[in-house]
Each structure stands twice: as C-alpha cells, then as structure tokens.
Amino acid sequence: MGCSKKRIENQFAAIGIGAMIVFISMVLVAGIAASILVQTSTQLEMQALKSGQETIAEASTGLTVKGVEGFNDSGLIKKLAIEVSPKAGSPDIDLNNTIIEITDGSEKHVLEFGGSAQHVNASSINGDIESNGKFGSATTFGITVLQDADDSCTSSTPIIGYGDHVIIGVNTSLIFTTNSGLPPRTDVDGLVIIEEGAPGIIGFTTPASYVDDIIELQ
Numbered sequence: 001m002g003c004s005k006k007r008i009e010n011q012f013a014a015i016g017i018g019a020m021i022v023f024i025s026m027v028l029v030a031g032i033a034a035s036i037l038v039q040t041s042t043q044l045e046m047q048a049l050k051s052g053q054e055t056i057a058e059a060s061t062g063l064t065v066k067g068v069e070g071f072n073d074s075g076l077i078k079k080l081a082i083e084v085s086p087k088a089g090s091p092d093i094d095l096n097n098t099i100i101e102i103t104d105g106s107e108k109h110v111l112e113f114g115g116s117a118q119h120v121n122a123s124s125i126n127g128d129i130e131s132n133g134k135f136g137s138a139t140t141f142g143i144t145v146l147q148d149a150d151d152s153c154t155s156s157t158p159i160i161g162y163g164d165h166v167i168i169g170v171n172t173s174l175i176f177t178t179n180s181g182l183p184p185r186t187d188v189d190g191l192v193i194i195e196e197g198a199p200g201i202i203g204f205t206t207p208a209s210y211v212d213d214i215i216e217l218q
Contacts, residue, residue: 061086061087061090061091061093061194061196061197061198062086062087062090062194062197062198062199062200063084063085063086063087063090063093063098063192063194063197063198063199063200064084064085064086064087064200065082065083065084065192065200065201065202065218066083066084066085066165067082067083067216067218068080068081068082068083068202068204068216068217068218069081069083069214069215069216069217070172070182070206070214070215070217071130071213071214071215072210072212072213072214072215073173073181075183075184075210076173076179076180076181076182076183076210077172077181077182077206077210077215077217078171078172078173078180078181078182079130079135079169079170079171079172079173080135080169080170080172080217081129081130081133081144081167081168081169082167082168082169082170082192082200082202083146083165083166083167083168084160084165084166084167084168084192084200085160085162085163085164085165085166086160086161086162086164087162087197087198088162089162090162090197091161092152092159092160092161093159093160093161093194093195093197094157094158094159094195095113095143095153095158095159095160095166095168096113096157096158097194097195098112098113098192098193098194098195099111099112099193100112100141100168100170100190100191100192100193100202101190101191101193102170102175102188102189102190102202103188103189103190104176104182104186104187104188105186105187106178107175107176107177107178109138109139109175109176111136111139111140111141111170111175112139112140112141113140113141113143113158114134114136114137114140114141114142115140115155116155116156118134118135118136118137118140118141118142118143118169119134119142119143119145119154119155119158120132120133120134120142120143120144120145121144121145121148122144122145122146125144129144129167129169130214133167133169134169135169135170135171136169136170136171136174137171137174138171138174138175138177141168141169141170142168142169142171143158143166143167143168143169144166144167144169145164145166145167146165146166146167147163147164147165147166148160148164148166149163149164152164153166168192182206183206184206184207184208184209184210185205185206185207185208186205186206187204187205188202188203188204188205188206188217189202189203190202190203202218203218204217204218
C-alpha cells in the first residue's frame with residue numbers, strides 16, 4: 001500500500017516537472033518571438049522614416065523655369081536665356097550638379113555648367129545680357145546671376161535658394177550645328193535636371209518669322 005502511494009506521488013512529481021519544462025519553453029519561445037518582432041518593427045520604423053524623408057525631399061525640391069528668351073541674329077536664334085528659380089519650399093540647389101538636356105528634333109545635347117569662366121553677376125554686365133552674359137560652349141551652359149541676396153551663387157559654388165533668380169545661358173549657334181542656331185518653326189524641348197527633385201521644363205516652338213531682336217519663347 002505504501003509503495004503504491006509512493007509511485008503515485010512520483011508520477012505527479014514527474015508530471016509537474018514536465019509541465020514546468022513546457023511552460024519555461026513556451027516563455028523562452030515567446031520571449032525570442034517578441035524580441036524578433038520588436039527588432040523587426042524598429043527596422044521597419046527606421047526604414048519608413050527614411051523613405052518618408054526622401055519622399056518629402058523629392059516632392060518639395062524642384063526648379064521652375066520662369067521664362068525663356070531667344071536672341072535673334074540674322075534670322076536665327078543663336079542664344080537662349082533660360083530664367084530659373086527654386087520652387088517654394090525647396091532646399092538649396094547646386095548648379096554644379098545640374099545638367100540640361102535639350103533637343104531641336106534632329107539633335108539632342110547634354111550640357112553642364114562651364115565653371116568659373118561661365119559665371120557672371122548681372123551687376124557687372126551693364127544690363128546687356130546678350131553681349132555680356134554667359135552662354136557657355138558646345139557642351140556647357142553659362143550662368144548670369146540676376147538676384148542672389150545671400151551671395152550663395154558664386155563662380156566656385158553656384159548654389160541657389162528660394163528667392164534667387166539666375167539665367168542659364170545656352171549658345172544654340174554652337175550646340176545645334178546643323179543650322180548654326182534655331183531657325184523659325186523649330187520645336188525645342190528640354191529639361192533642367194537637378195541632383196534631386198523635379199526638373200525645370202523647357203518647351204516651345206520658335207515663331208514663323210523673327211521680327212524682334214529679343215523673342216519671348218516660353
């Protein structure tokens with residue numbers, strides 16, 4: 001009788017130890033799972049924050065083309081003055097890291113900033129942008145600074161912020177060699193592509209005839 005009772009008690013003890021082992025195992029598994037979930041959620045939160053910041057920067061950054069004027073020389077537009085300014089809310093834009101894609105339908109060219117030799121402030125050109133402004137070369141564009149309150153758009157660091165206005169000069173007589181410029185009835189398309197954000201859009205058709213020396217194109 002006593003042995004039977006002892007065996008029953010031993011069985012209860014074994015069952016209790018087994019249940020405790022199972023319980024501890026469940027706690028350990030739950031702890032590991034919770035740790036993985038916390039780590040994963042933290043990584044997702046960091047990734048979402050980074051993606052959100054990049055999306056905001058992409059959406060708010062951009063360049064606006066305020067207008068495009070062409071300079072008529074003997075029936076051909078041989079220079080383009082493209083006035084640009086950052087969009088409202090846009091961070092500063094480095095024109096050193098900006099390119100222009102431009103095409104007349106038969107030729108397409110990519111231009112970059114021509115460096116310090118292709119930079120000038122409007123205050124030093126006596127108001128004559130056509131003759132004294134900067135218009136680049138066959139592969140570059142020039143910058144004529146119209147408004148720059150904080151003097152950030154220098155020849156070495158041409159950075160523009162909101163409120164700044166510059167003219168990007170393009171020498172179409174050197175770029176479009178087929179006609180040495182833009183003749184009448186020419187479709188021109190292009191983009192002013194900045195490092196990050198929305199590009200400025202160039203799009204116009206030259207008039208059927210050139211009457212004035214300076215022609216508003218866009």
